[in-house]
Amino acid sequence: MTASIPTDFTAPKKTFKLPTSVRRLIRNPLAMFGLFIVLTFIFVGIFAEQISPHDYDLSNLSMARKGPSATYVLGNDEIGRDMLSRLFHGARISLTLGVISVGIGLIVGVFMGVVAGYFGGVVDLIVMGIIDIMLAFPSILLAIMFVAFLGGSLQNAMIAIGVLSIPVYTRLVRSSTLSIKEELFVEAARALGANHVTIVLRHILPNVFAPIIVQSTLQMAVAIQAAAALGFLGLGAPPDVPEWGNMLQKGRNFIFSAPHIVLYPGLATMLVVFGFSLLGDGLRDALDPRLNR
Amino acid sequence: MTKFIVRRLLLAIPTLLGVSFLVFASIRLVPGGPAIALAGELATPEIIEQVNRELGLDQPLLIQYVNYLGRMLRFDLGRSIRSGLPVIEEIQTRLPRTLLLAVVSLTVSSVLGITIGVTAATRPNSLFDGGSMIFALLGVSMPIFWSGLMLMIFFAVLLPQWLTSIGFPTGPILPPTGSGTWQHLVMPVTALAANSMAIQARMTRATMLEVLRQDYIRTARAKGQKERIVVYVHALRNAMLPIVTIIGLQFGTLLGGAVLTETVFSWPGIGRLLVDTIGFRDYPVIQGTVLTISVGFVLTNLFVDILYAYLDPRIKYS
Numbered sequence: 001m002t003a004s005i006p007t008d009f010t011a012p013k014k015t016f017k018l019p020t021s022v023r024r025l026i027r028n029p030l031a032m033f034g035l036f037i038v039l040t041f042i043f044v045g046i047f048a049e050q051i052s053p054h055d056y057d058l059s060n061l062s063m064a065r066k067g068p069s070a071t072y073v074l075g076n077d078e079i080g081r082d083m084l085s086r087l088f089h090g091a092r093i094s095l096t097l098g099v100i101s102v103g104i105g106l107i108v109g110v111f112m113g114v115v116a117g118y119f120g121g122v123v124d125l126i127v128m129g130i131i132d133i134m135l136a137f138p139s140i141l142l143a144i145m146f147v148a149f150l151g152g153s154l155q156n157a158m159i160a161i162g163v164l165s166i167p168v169y170t171r172l173v174r175s176s177t178l179s180i181k182e183e184l185f186v187e188a189a190r191a192l193g194a195n196h197v198t199i200v201l202r203h204i205l206p207n208v209f210a211p212i213i214v215q216s217t218l219q220m221a222v223a224i225q226a227a228a229a230l231g232f233l234g235l236g237a238p239p240d241v242p243e244w245g246n247m248l249q250k251g252r253n254f255i256f257s258a259p260h261i262v263l264y265p266g267l268a269t270m271l272v273v274f275g276f277s278l279l280g281d282g283l284r285d286a287l288d289p290r291l292n293r
Numbered sequence: 294m295t296k297f298i299v300r301r302l303l304l305a306i307p308t309l310l311g312v313s314f315l316v317f318a319s320i321r322l323v324p325g326g327p328a329i330a331l332a333g334e335l336a337t338p339e340i341i342e343q344v345n346r347e348l349g350l351d352q353p354l355l356i357q358y359v360n361y362l363g364r365m366l367r368f369d370l371g372r373s374i375r376s377g378l379p380v381i382e383e384i385q386t387r388l389p390r391t392l393l394l395a396v397v398s399l400t401v402s403s404v405l406g407i408t409i410g411v412t413a414a415t416r417p418n419s420l421f422d423g424g425s426m427i428f429a430l431l432g433v434s435m436p437i438f439w440s441g442l443m444l445m446i447f448f449a450v451l452l453p454q455w456l457t458s459i460g461f462p463t464g465p466i467l468p469p470t471g472s473g474t475w476q477h478l479v480m481p482v483t484a485l486a487a488n489s490m491a492i493q494a495r496m497t498r499a500t501m502l503e504v505l506r507q508d509y510i511r512t513a514r515a516k517g518q519k520e521r522i523v524v525y526v527h528a529l530r531n532a533m534l535p536i537v538t539i540i541g542l543q544f545g546t547l548l549g550g551a552v553l554t555e556t557v558f559s560w561p562g563i564g565r566l567l568v569d570t571i572g573f574r575d576y577p578v579i580q581g582t583v584l585t586i587s588v589g590f591v592l593t594n595l596f597v598d599i600l601y602a603y604l605d606p607r608i609k610y611s
Contacts (some may be wrong), residue, residue: 221434
């Protein structure tokens with residue numbers, strides 16, 4: 001990226017100016033494309049009810065497995081429900097699932113990371129021991145095991161995927177906390193009589209905010225992909241719920257007669273994951289210029 | 294070096310203990326408890342008590358865990374509820390097939406991924422660079438089971454249709470499911486390799502860009518060394534470290550990800566075993582397969598660590 005040389009040497013006017021990082025993000029076309037995909041996905045997820053052309057749950061057996069037509073733009077699924085409306089509602093489920101599971105990972109992971117990094121010693125040893133054990137499982141396997149024993153439901157899938165994302169946050173926050181707690185301003189705060197909670201909330205957490213935002217964007221991609229995988233294995237939402245992985249699992253039996261049933265949910269998953277990855281990469285470049293390529 | 298290996302092996306013990314404890318404890322997550330899970334929902338209290346006694350569930354938790362570990366060390370993972378066979382036997386017949394899939398796809402993806410990554414890094418910001426990196430990101434974004442399904446549609450439906458239409462009538466080009474011949478390997482390997490190749494290409498590109506900027510590369514070029522040798526011998530050798538790590542980690546991920554690919558292609562490996570038995574609530578098999586895959590994962594990581602130290606003499610063994 002080329003640094004722009006200021007050419008305007010007049011006295012600075014008091015106008016609103018976007019922060020450097022935001023401007024850096026805007027200038028990155030791939031990140032903007034990612035943002036566009038993500039915003040579209042969020043829009044579709046929120047307004048799924050309003051923009052769906054048909055009732056997503058209404059089956060019309062005479063239209064079962066029919067390809068795209070004028071009334072049903074993306075065709076019909078295995079029992080004749082409108083694919084497009086189901087895809088829209090699937091976006092809502094993926095969005096909810098992503099946000100909640102990433103939220104679980106974020107809250108628990110950040111808490112564990114701060115505690116481990118800030119207090120060190122035995123606490124650190126125990127926390128990182130737990131994290132090491134969690135990382136000893138290939139991630140999807142841990143989720144499968146949880147859901148296999150707890151029973152398959154959307155709620156359990158969210159918890160399982162949330163648990164998966166804990167280690168990433170813990171490691172990230174712990175390492176940042178370790179260096180930040182040695183900074184002068186933390187020492188100053190302590191000298192002024194600030195307690196642990198104040199120091200962590202006011203001085204340490206704001207400084208790990210940027211990497212957490214980057215990680216959460218990337219983690220959304222991971223969560224949505226993992227959710228689709230669980231759905232595909234029949235371990236996620238109940239069969240009739242239009243979750244993308246679920247739709248793929250159902251359509252799998254008809255891939256030779258009606259390939260469109262598996263085509264669209266997979267494409268949608270790929271696109272959304274792609275969007276979050278692009279945006280996440282862009283955010284990282286924008287917020288941390290040192291990592292720039 | 295020996296000291297280092299021994300130390301790393303010792304350090305892996307607590308992790309392995311933790312893994313085994315988690316797997317051991319997992320059965321307790323079952324709503325209603327393991328006895329009901331094993332004996333069925335309609336079991337009378339007497340039967341449940343009997344099952345509890347047989348399983349040793351009436352004993353203190355710690356003793357149960359120690360017994361479990363003891364059995365595990367003798368490779369006794371219990372018996373499958375569904376087939377009645379020892380779990381270890383089922384795993385023994387299935388594991389080699391999963392390993393075959395993992396090794397072949399990792400080999401294919403490493404060769405292609407590293408080549409693409411190096412080529413992209415030597416032509417930064419070129420069309421090839423941009424294009425291959427966007428494709429790589431798309432490759433990572435594709436759900437692996439979905440790319441498998443797409444391959445099946447392509448090879449079993451679209452390609453034969455097209456060939457027939459231009460005058461070469463043919464059936465499905467490749468067998469969509471099953472195992473046994475090399476043709477059966479092509480699609481699962483392609484699906485798996487596409488995903489790991491993308492990650493390797495991105496990683497290779499990033500590290501190569503960094504290495505190519507270093508002074509000794511300029512020295513090598515100034516000496517008049519051929520560019521090919523500079524890139525593939527001088528630079529790649531040092532860039533290999535993180536790449537080897539990624540490949541090692543991917544081997545473990547492939548073992549776990551096999552669950553999805555094997556389901557799509559009905560490949561009779563350990564992942565398929567896991568998925569099949571979940572439906573039957575065959576808990577000993579679920580525990581056994583998860584444990585096997587995770588131990589494999591831990592050992593792979595351990596191997597990568599040791600290899601890393603071997604490849605980079607700067608890493609101290611002590």
